[in-house]
Amino acid sequence: MSTTTRRPARRVALVAAAVLGAACLTAGVRMAVAPPRVDVAPAALVTSAPASPATSQPPVPAGAAPPPVPPPPVPPLAPPPDRLRVADVAVDVPVVPVGVGAGGALELPDEPGAVGWWLAGASPGAAEGTVVLAGHVDTVTGPGVMADVLDAPLGARVEVGDGRGGSVPYRLVERRVLPKATPLPAELFTTTGPPRLVLITCGGDFDRRTRHYTDNVVLVAEPAT
Amino acid sequence: MKKLTRPVAVLVAVAAGVALAAAPAAAAPNEQDQLFLVAAHQANLAEIASGQAAVAEAVTPGVKEMGQQLVTDHQALDAQLTAVAQQLGVALPGTPTPEQQAALAEVQAEDGQDFDTAWLYLQIESHRATLALGERELAAGAEQAVKDLATASAPVVQRHLDHALMLARELGVDAVPAGTGGQAASSERPLGLALSLVGGLLLAGAGALVARSHRTTRVARHR
Numbered sequence: 001m002s003t004t005t006r007r008p009a010r011r012v013a014l015v016a017a018a019v020l021g022a023a024c025l026t027a028g029v030r031m032a033v034a035p036p037r038v039d040v041a042p043a044a045l046v047t048s049a050p051a052s053p054a055t056s057q058p059p060v061p062a063g064a065a066p067p068p069v070p071p072p073p074v075p076p077l078a079p080p081p082d083r084l085r086v087a088d089v090a091v092d093v094p095v096v097p098v099g100v101g102a103g104g105a106l107e108l109p110d111e112p113g114a115v116g117w118w119l120a121g122a123s124p125g126a127a128e129g130t131v132v133l134a135g136h137v138d139t140v141t142g143p144g145v146m147a148d149v150l151d152a153p154l155g156a157r158v159e160v161g162d163g164r165g166g167s168v169p170y171r172l173v174e175r176r177v178l179p180k181a182t183p184l185p186a187e188l189f190t191t192t193g194p195p196r197l198v199l200i201t202c203g204g205d206f207d208r209r210t211r212h213y214t215d216n217v218v219l220v221a222e223p224a225t
Numbered sequence: 226m227k228k229l230t231r232p233v234a235v236l237v238a239v240a241a242g243v244a245l246a247a248a249p250a251a252a253a254p255n256e257q258d259q260l261f262l263v264a265a266h267q268a269n270l271a272e273i274a275s276g277q278a279a280v281a282e283a284v285t286p287g288v289k290e291m292g293q294q295l296v297t298d299h300q301a302l303d304a305q306l307t308a309v310a311q312q313l314g315v316a317l318p319g320t321p322t323p324e325q326q327a328a329l330a331e332v333q334a335e336d337g338q339d340f341d342t343a344w345l346y347l348q349i350e351s352h353r354a355t356l357a358l359g360e361r362e363l364a365a366g367a368e369q370a371v372k373d374l375a376t377a378s379a380p381v382v383q384r385h386l387d388h389a390l391m392l393a394r395e396l397g398v399d400a401v402p403a404g405t406g407g408q409a410a411s412s413e414r415p416l417g418l419a420l421s422l423v424g425g426l427l428l429a430g431a432g433a434l435v436a437r438s439h440r441t442t443r444v445a446r447h448r
Contacts, residue, residue, distance in 0.1 A: 010434075010438065014431050014434055014435055015431075017427050017428075017430060017431040017434075018427070018428060018431040020424075020427055021425065021426070021427030021428035021429075021430075022424065022428060023424065024420050024423050024424025024427065025420075025424030025425055025428065026424070027417075028417045028418065028420030028421030028422070028423070028424055029417065031413040031414070031416055031417025031420065032418050032421060034412075034413055034414075034417070035410075035412075036407055036410035036411060036412035036414075037411065037413075038404070038409050038410045038411075039411070074356070074379040074380055074383045077353060077356045077360065097350075099342075099343075099346030099349070099350070099393075100342050100346060100393070100396070100398055100399075101339070101342070101343065102335065102339045102342075103339070103399065103400065104338075104342065104396065104397065104398060104399030104400060105398075105399065105400040105401070105402055106400070106401045106402075108401075108402070112406075118398065119346060119349050119350070119393075120346075120349060120390050120394050132398075134403055136403050136404060136405075136406075137403055137404040137409040138404050138405070138406035138407060138408040138409040138410075139405055139406045140405055140406050143406070143409050144403070144406075144409070146403065147408075147409040150409075180400070183399060184398060184399065184400070184401065186397060189394065189397060189398055191394060200401045200403065201401070201403040201404065202401070202402070202403040202404030203404075205410075206404070206407040206410040208407065211405045211406075211407065212404070212405065213403075213404045213410070216401055216403070
């Protein structure tokens with residue numbers, strides 16, 4: 001009597017254990033063979049009103065026509081930005097100018113603790129255009145500064161040293177994940193349009209063989225007060 | 226094109242050395258005037274050499290044209306500068322600085338599109354340095370003829386800088402390789418291995434139980 005009642009229960013338990021075991025094994029193997037990953041969720045801050053100024057030119061008093069002068073004076077050269085600060089994640093690092101190298105790749109500073117400023121982009125504090133900063137999420141010698149910056153929440157304050165001892169404040173408003181399979185959008189590198197800051201690094205799956213990530217992660221920041 | 230901070234410091238250092246060697250003149254150019262004459266002259270020589278390299282090697286038509294423009298403009302600027310230096314008795318070196326020569330050689334080591342890109346960023350870098358040089362002369366120079374040179378050359382140098390920036394933006398940025406270590410990536414491998422082990426044990430346990438119950442059933446039947 002007891003054996004007939006016990007048997008179906010045991011069978012159910014056995015089947016359950018087998019199914020659970022198979023599921024664990026499948027999931028475990030899948031996780032074990034998956035590439036390591038920098039997981040960044042795309043996100044955007046909903047802003048009530050865009051902070052873009054309608055006109056970037058200072059108002060000209062009426063009737064103040066400039067007298068004809070021979071050559072227009074050359075505006076003073078804006079010094080390159082020299083510092084990136086994100087207090088929320090305790091980042092305060094040097095910024096150095098960088099160009100573009102072989103294959104059209106932005107040349108980042110060798111040191112994982114420094115950030116590069118794209119020489120052909122806008123300068124911080126300019127009336128229009130995008131200031132492009134880029135930094136390592138990691139290098140062969142260790143984690144890079146952008147690994148910390150990626151932890152900054154939307155709304156975080158970002159300051160860029162203007163090379164004259166002052167700094168220009170921004171506020172993080174958006175995180176984008178762009179697969180490297182498609183080219184980087186040209187609009188990220190524009191020197192026209194509303195002033196903003198973009199911070200570029202890597203994310204997604206890390207291919208241990210090629211030592212490259214699958215994605216670029218772009219943080220967008222708008223001027224703050 | 227990798228280290229972008231060197232040009233100004235190097236220009237100043239070399240210029241200081243040469244300026245000290247220069248004979249004192251009838252007029253009274255101060256140290257800054259002498260520094261400017263030497264550094265701006267070497268910048269002209271470097272830009273003329275760069276321009277010639279672009280005419281010979283660039284693949285982008287706009288870059289080739291800009292190279293020719295550099296040769297023409299910097300030859301004209303240097304003719305004015307040499308005349309003033311001669312008047313003031315400031316001796317000028319005959320070649321660009323070793324660093325300027327090395328930077329151009331680095332660009333010339335590239336081919337095709339990569340040459341054009343490297344060349345443009347060298348121009349952005351060097352013309353920024355030259356503009357800064359002119360600003361320092363206008364702020365700290367004494368001799369009016371030298372300051373006039375700085376004033377006259379600034380719009381030309383600014384135009385070259387703007388031109389190089391425009392061409393560099395047209396070529397754009399194709400990639401940002403910003404991770405090669407993998408340390409920032411978190412791996413699920415340890416968790417995965419642990420989960421696999423648990424799964425394996427569960428399966429093995431279930432299998433063992435099935436095998437045993439078969440055996441006991443057989444034994445019971447025999448009885």
